[in-house]
Amino acid sequence: MQTLAQHPPSSFLDAIVAPAELKKLSLNELRSLAQEIRSEIVRNLNVTGGHLASNLGIVEITLALHYVFDTPKDQILWDVGHQAYVHKMLTGRRDRFNTLRQFKGLSGFINPNESEHDAFVAGHSSTSVSLGVGMAIARDHLKQDHKVIALIGDGGLTGGMALEALNHLGHIQRDVLILLNDNEMSISENMGGLSQYMKRIKETFFYKDIKQKITLLEDQLDGMSLTPAVWKLIESVKHEATERIDTPGIVFEKLGVNYSGPIDGHDVGAIIEVFNKVKDEHVPLIAHLITQKGKGFDPAERDSIKYHGVKKSYNLEPRVEPAADKKIAAKTYSDVFTESLISLAEVEPNLVAITPATAEGSGLVKFGKAYPERFFDVAICEQHAVTMAAGMAKAGLKPVVSIYSTFLQRAIDQVIHDVAIMNLPVVFGIDRGGLVEDGETHQGVFDIAYLRSVPNFTVLAPKDGAELRNMLYTVIKNLKGPVAIRFPRDEVFNPELLKTPMETIDLSKWDVVQEGTPLEGTNNKVVLLAFGSMVKTAVDAAALMKPQGLDVTIVNARSVKPLDFAMLTTLLQNAENKIITLEEGCLSGGFGAAVMEFRSQLRLTAPQTRLAEIAPLGVPDNFIEHGGRSILLDEVGLSKTKIADFVLKYSKS
């Protein structure tokens, strides 16, 4: 299979510029097309990187969807949306497929701005059934006639909101076709009773219908002199058996959603048959499709977790590293986070780690291997993860929740209601805080603002890898209440400091990273207050400014809550200081706003004293698209050059 990429240019695929062409193909031609598509995906992702295994797994389902249904009239809702590459190729975007996930190129997720065939933005899991219910209600109200199809994985189905939607759909009985793409896998291995249940469904794939057996029994007994009472008894057994029997989809059917399956999700003919059958049935129905992630590409079939998302050049032509670039693989903040937790777990027997299905991305899978009994992957259940951690903390454990900034949005109420009101010592390791290449749905830019407004919280960000370790060490040692430690998706700053031993640090104090010289002929300084990842950028920007005659002060503002009131008071009381805040987060309500709020309080203590002003730099008030992180940082004005330009100009104003 690995040789697929060397295949000649495809033929069926070339002919398809819109789904209409697809409908003209025979079953055998569809099967060939499936192979061509797999080949193209493997080839392309080698250049662009992207979600490999899930897209290889969904080729036949996507073909059958466009074969039977008519987008954009029929609405397909792709849960998560990173498995829509095939769909993109079939809906007129094949020529741009080589721009996948590149800045200003095709999004790696579903995106209505790209195509009328994309019904809805998706990036987070478990939304498609709710969207489907909403669209079905709208269709019925507007007396329209089309199919609403919600595609969801077995992982997505563990998310609470998907279960809420299923429950509601069972009640209101609208025509929504749910395609359960069951590969027994969310990003991590899937967890939960529901997933085990579905596994058992598959094991009884061919189990005989009890009704059939009773009919057989009736035949055997026919002609024997049985009393009417016995016949009645047999009839009654038959009735109850068929009424109450455990069919494969009984859990769904008990909730009021019809069930069809399990179906081989790689048999395009079988899928088309089922779709044709259910097309005109106007009831809620789950079609249970069994697929294999990575299907058709051997390495990905063998290890679909590894091949969930791939970087460029993951295969085929091993990249030859230039000798000059050879170095020990750089450590990311995620690496340091996990390694620190593993070290701390040695000395702290009650430390436990929790992840909502991001064990691989966060690197926490290593912790799970080191301490399987103290590692809890709860599947795509952010809400449950946070509240479970609250329960653990209250009962005497030291839970650390590893979660991406963007996914913590799912559990803000739990952060407030279950952790913060109780002031419980739960540590949140917030990964991917700031900009990420995945685009709008994944930007981790709101966390500073929303966490900062929650009472009892401490909100930290380390400037480098060593500080991340020391923060973890300090909070695990002295934990009194909830703490969030936020770090970017990046290699660590100051990797050489990782060799030093862990030590406790004063979390409420900021550090002066470099002391600048006053502006000429004055006592006024230009001060960059940098939060987390912005310390490194500030240092780099300072190096650009120095040759231009500006020597700035840089403060590692490691804690946005609480602020370092003493240092801020000193800085603000020199009214001519030029203070700039730097944060990789939204300006609205973020770190800059926090400093301004403190300034307003300080002013009330001496209203006639003039205070220095604050110039905040951060992520502006719009959704940031996909593209490389450094490109995006530059776009929003947070690259070292943009910061240097701003500060040079501002210092002269």
Next chain:
Amino acid sequence: MQTLAQHPPSSFLDAIVAPAELKKLSLNELRSLAQEIRSEIVRNLNVTGGHLASNLGIVEITLALHYVFDTPKDQILWDVGHQAYVHKMLTGRRDRFNTLRQFKGLSGFINPNESEHDAFVAGHSSTSVSLGVGMAIARDHLKQDHKVIALIGDGGLTGGMALEALNHLGHIQRDVLILLNDNEMSISENMGGLSQYMKRIKETFFYKDIKQKITLLEDQLDGMSLTPAVWKLIESVKHEATERIDTPGIVFEKLGVNYSGPIDGHDVGAIIEVFNKVKDEHVPLIAHLITQKGKGFDPAERDSIKYHGVKKSYNLEPRVEPAADKKIAAKTYSDVFTESLISLAEVEPNLVAITPATAEGSGLVKFGKAYPERFFDVAICEQHAVTMAAGMAKAGLKPVVSIYSTFLQRAIDQVIHDVAIMNLPVVFGIDRGGLVEDGETHQGVFDIAYLRSVPNFTVLAPKDGAELRNMLYTVIKNLKGPVAIRFPRDEVFNPELLKTPMETIDLSKWDVVQEGTPLEGTNNKVVLLAFGSMVKTAVDAAALMKPQGLDVTIVNARSVKPLDFAMLTTLLQNAENKIITLEEGCLSGGFGAAVMEFRSQLRLTAPQTRLAEIAPLGVPDNFIEHGGRSILLDEVGLSKTKIADFVLKYSKS
């Protein structure tokens, strides 16, 4: 039953100062105690107000819990926590029961600060199973030996996070006893396939076991000359029937959680028997208890929705209103919201209303009666409600989501990910924005901060009832993107204006409510920028200040996003103006912060121009306890007198 309140002082209840005394009683004595407790609850709530029906419904379960288990060693997790009055009475708080929900009195919810018998804060629904899973893991890890009991209602079970937790528990198989208190009712009538499923369980309460029938059949056939093949067939039917039969709790058992029930939740003997049986079974188990809300108090049995929460003097001794107080019942913001929606629905056929189980509290039940086909109560499913609305908006409807501020916290990710990124025209009617008497878990103080940081959002608050109507009218007419309209739990300001017809208003412009006079000998003004409910308070505070020689300007800052940039620019450019922002929301990241952020941007356009400073007033950075709203507002400095005091002092500074 209504005469219960006239009963003599209770005897069994008097003897119980801690759960230990309870354990000495006989079954008959427990039954008498149950009556005494009901009587005391009815009598007390007539004085204090509170949650009546749910507490009357849970008397026997609570007695059995304390009879069989030992708190605080055993951990009881009360979902929502407003049904714990009986528990409070039995755990040493009976003498303070008359202070229920009063400022500095007993909380209306579970509160660990009150008693070691309260394991965890609760106020929002559907958290108990997650907490239970966390506590069970902690217990096992710490090698402790006690029972973890999660109590949850059938309404709470529809919440996504409860389903996440159940699914996880089924997987990890820890010892958690879940008590499903099934009264077929969340706050509103319960929705969802799961609830219908549980109803069917109850209908088959006494259904005959199919196995029994097959055995009977075997007996009948015994002695007849049947071939071994036929006997084998019968055996096989019997096996499959018993293996795969639809037992009452099959949905739960398929998820890996054992099921026991249904059990009569008012038969204290039966409950004790079940508890004793499962006490030492170390598996996850759901005990399904059927109860009746309002049990034992006729009016509440008949109408448990009306008697869900009661105000003081709801019964027994009809309060005689003093003649002077007689007036047409004052309209609340909730009333005006619903009435406006009903009017607008007449002219806008695609307007639909959605509520997550708060139809009564929000008054939206009236909309449901007027437009049953356009009304969607999705049960306690805030996430699903918001994303479903996004689907509806995308498909051409005009959805209005009515939701309490505190409950919208559950759906912030959906607000960002499903509504705002798509820039969909969804209207959020945010009820109970600001302080409420229910306490920490219910304060609606974070919404301004978290909504304001979401791109594409418009965030509004009306100063009075007429403006609420006009806002709704305007946004429904011209809706382009998401809009939040936030209003307090209060009677409307300026009720007389409700007689005027609806009209469109410019939402991005603020209004000067009253123009003050400049400070003596200057051109400087004291300006109160008031958001929403604070406009009325500002007007009242101004009336207090005027006799003291200060005539302030009051601005109705109806939109916190966008701000009125033109007006703010004018106000800020007079550097000696004294500008005070007023908001019934958290200071961190709120309206005041928004004004400061704008000021910082304005400064960058002309760094040498001095601008006026901002003094923000709002809710401080701690959780606000329960008590009357006006008491709480005074506590946080937002009463008219506190504001007047602050402004008078500040204006002289």
